[in-house]
Amino acid sequence: MKYILLLALGALVVVGILGVFLLAQPPHLEVKAAPAAIGDVTPMTVHIAGTHGFQSISVTLEQDGKSTTAVVDEEHRHRLGLFRHEAPQDVTFNVGRKLAPSLHDGKAQLTVTAKANDLLGKTESKTFDVTVVTAPPHVVADGAQHYIFQAGAELVTFTTSGYVTDSGVQVGTHRFRSFPLPSDPEHERFSLFALAWDQPVDTQPFVFATNPTGAMAKATFWYKIFPKQFRSRDLDISDEFMTKVESDIEPEGKGDAVTRFLHLNRDVREQNSRQLMDLSLQTEPRWLWHEPFFAILGAREAMFADKRSYMYHGKKIDEQVHLGFDIAGTQHMTIPAANDGRVIWADRLGIYGNCVVIDHGYGLQTIYGHMSEFLVKKGDLVKRLQPIGKTGQTGMAGGDHLHFSMQIDGVQVNPIEWWDPHWIKDRIWSKVPPPK
Numbered sequence: 563m564k565y566i567l568l569l570a571l572g573a574l575v576v577v578g579i580l581g582v583f584l585l586a587q588p589p590h591l592e593v594k595a596a597p598a599a600i601g602d603v604t605p606m607t608v609h610i611a612g613t614h615g616f617q618s619i620s621v622t623l624e625q626d627g628k629s630t631t632a633v634v635d636e637e638h639r640h641r642l643g644l645f646r647h648e649a650p651q652d653v654t655f656n657v658g659r660k661l662a663p664s665l666h667d668g669k670a671q672l673t674v675t676a677k678a679n680d681l682l683g684k685t686e687s688k689t690f691d692v693t694v695v696t697a698p699p700h701v702v703a704d705g706a707q708h709y710i711f712q713a714g715a716e717l718v719t720f721t722t723s724g725y726v727t728d729s730g731v732q733v734g735t736h737r738f739r740s741f742p743l744p745s746d747p748e749h750e751r752f753s754l755f756a757l758a759w760d761q762p763v764d765t766q767p768f769v770f771a772t773n774p775t776g777a778m779a780k781a782t783f784w785y786k787i788f789p790k791q792f793r794s795r796d797l798d799i800s801d802e803f804m805t806k807v808e809s810d811i812e813p814e815g816k817g818d819a820v821t822r823f824l825h826l827n828r829d830v831r832e833q834n835s836r837q838l839m840d841l842s843l844q845t846e847p848r849w850l851w852h853e854p855f856f857a858i859l860g861a862r863e864a865m866f867a868d869k870r871s872y873m874y875h876g877k878k879i880d881e882q883v884h885l886g887f888d889i890a891g892t893q894h895m896t897i898p899a900a901n902d903g904r905v906i907w908a909d910r911l912g913i914y915g916n917c918v919v920i921d922h923g924y925g926l927q928t929i930y931g932h933m934s935e936f937l938v939k940k941g942d943l944v945k946r947l948q949p950i951g952k953t954g955q956t957g958m959a960g961g962d963h964l965h966f967s968m969q970i971d972g973v974q975v976n977p978i979e980w981w982d983p984h985w986i987k988d989r990i991w992s993k994v995p996p997p998k
Contacts, residue, residue: 588684589616590650591676599693599725600658600672601775607654608674608688615648615679619655623662625670625694630662648679658775665694667725693774699724701771703783706993710767712790713759713867713976717993718783719743719752722771729771731755732780734762738971741847741924744994752994754924756970759867759883763789790976792867792883799823799874807958811912820879826913826958827872827880834912839972841919842927844906850923851901852996853946854983858898858966864888866967866976885974886929886967893962894935894954898947900928900966900977905942905950914965915957918950924994928977931965932956 592609610616619635634655657672659665675687703720710716720740722729730740731753738755742748757765769781804819807826815822864884872880899920906927907919914931918938921927934954938944953964968977979985 588686589676589678591674591686591688593674593688593690594652596672596690597657597692597774599695599727599774600670601695601773601777602659603656604658604775605654605656606674607652608676609650609652610676611650615651617677617679617683619653620675620677621655621657621661622673622675623657623665623670624673625662625665625668628664630664632661634661659694659696665696667694667696670694693725695725695773695775695777697724698777699726699771699773699779701726701729701769701779701781703769703781706784708783708785709788709989710757710785711788711976711979712757712761712763713792714790714979715754715756715970715975715989716785717752717754717990718769719750719993720769720781720783721750722779724771724779725773726771727774729753729769731767732770733757733767734765736761736971736973738973739925744848754926754970754990756973756975757787758973759790759792759885759976763787792869793865794869794871796873796878797870799872799879803960806955806960807913810915810956811958820874824880827882830912831882834914837911838919838929838969838974841907842925842969842972845921845925845927846904846923848923849994849996850903850921850943851946853901854986855900855928855968855977855980856898856947857977857981858889858900858964860889860891860895860964862887863890863963866978886931886965887977888963888965890961890963891953894952895962895964896937896949897930897933897951897953897964899944899950900980901946903928903944905938905940905944908936908938908940908942911957913958915959916951916954917957920944920950925971927969929965929967929969929974931967932959932963934962 590611594607594609597604597606618633620633622629622631635653670692672692673687673689675685678684700723708716731738738753740751740753743750743752770778772778804823808822811826868884870882870884871878903920903922906921911917916933918930932954933951935952938950953962955962967974
């Protein structure tokens with residue numbers, strides 16, 4: 563009997579040992595958004611999935627044949643539990659020269675290792691190349707005078723040095739990208755930027771440059787901002803108008819007429835603004851035009867940045883700002899392209915109805931809304947004054963007209979400046995000339 567018990571106990575030990583080996587698995591390690599460069603302190607995130615979680619995460623930094631290893635997360639080391647299951651998790655920690663003081667600017671290798679939370683402590687590692695960047699970026703703006711009108715545009719040139727991966731102009735919450743200056747693409751850059759209609763006149767624009775570690779350099783430049791007064795007006799909304807726009811934009815909408823209208827005027831309008839912002843990314847790094855923008859002819863029934871109070875049966879139900887010009891003429895009037903460019907949108911766009919967006923390069927785009935008919939399609943290269951469509955009353959339009967607007971990196975601006983050849987020559991072409 564004693565012999566049988568010993569055999570049984572031995573069998574249990576063997577089974578236990580085999581179980582440890584069979585159940586022990588290395589954690590699955592996935593590096594999320596691996597940093598291309600690291601500085602003194604650079605955050606990174608890994609995703610770990612393992613049956614029993616993990617004991618620790620360590621990082622090895624190697625450069626010039628020398629390596630430094632440091633444990634960056636060991637809070638799970640004592641949570642040993644062979645039969646305990648852990649959900650996958652994301653872990654964020656810092657890497658950089660603080661872990662390995664001997665690092666210098668240049669190429670290096672970074673290895674992340676996760677150790678399983680079981681008896682065997684199996685590991686999985688991921689190794690990738692990084693660039694060590696410890697010197698901060700530097701930026702110097704031009705010495706020109708910059709006159710900026712509220713809801714207007716300007717252009718600044720600047721030089722950067724150091725390891726720079728992003729640069730441009732920051733105006734309040736709006737950030738405008740930069741491009742290589744055609745006359746000196748290796749050393750100088752420029753940024754076309756705007757002061758939005760609703761930004762305070764004491765907003766201070768500045769040039770910035772960042773490196774992959776997140777370090778930012780800033781530089782101011784000479785500027786003067788001119789405030790502008792915008793109109794306010796009441797807009798009477800009838801039941802017929804509500805029915806018309808609701809059936810055209812969202813025929814399957816829910817709620818009563820006023821609720822549906824407010825949804826279109828607020829939520830869909832905001833959604834369309836985000837769509838236009840996304841379209842601004844589809845720009846070419848060159849001017850596609852060489853003549854001033856054409857001011858489309860017709861009666862201007864609404865001006866840029868008109869503040870509209872929407873009145874329904876004598877009661878104000880909403881307030882929005884109209885960012886464009888409403889231009890009316892004959893019914894189904896042919897619409898010319900305001901300038902040379904590429905069509906990046908020719909489709910329905912919420913409150914704008916049938917809409918065309920033309921890219922003119924370097925983040926500058928024109929927008930044409932409420933069309934009854936398209937005469938171009940996405941991808942077409944168009945010439946100044948080329949017919950692109952016909953006016954209509956699609957979307958949130960009470961009558962046949964064209965909604966015309968312009969945007970710079972998604973910020974809508976007053977088109978009047980771009981209709982003025984003297985302004986274009988002085989403010990734009992004197993710094994970044996058009997193609998010959």
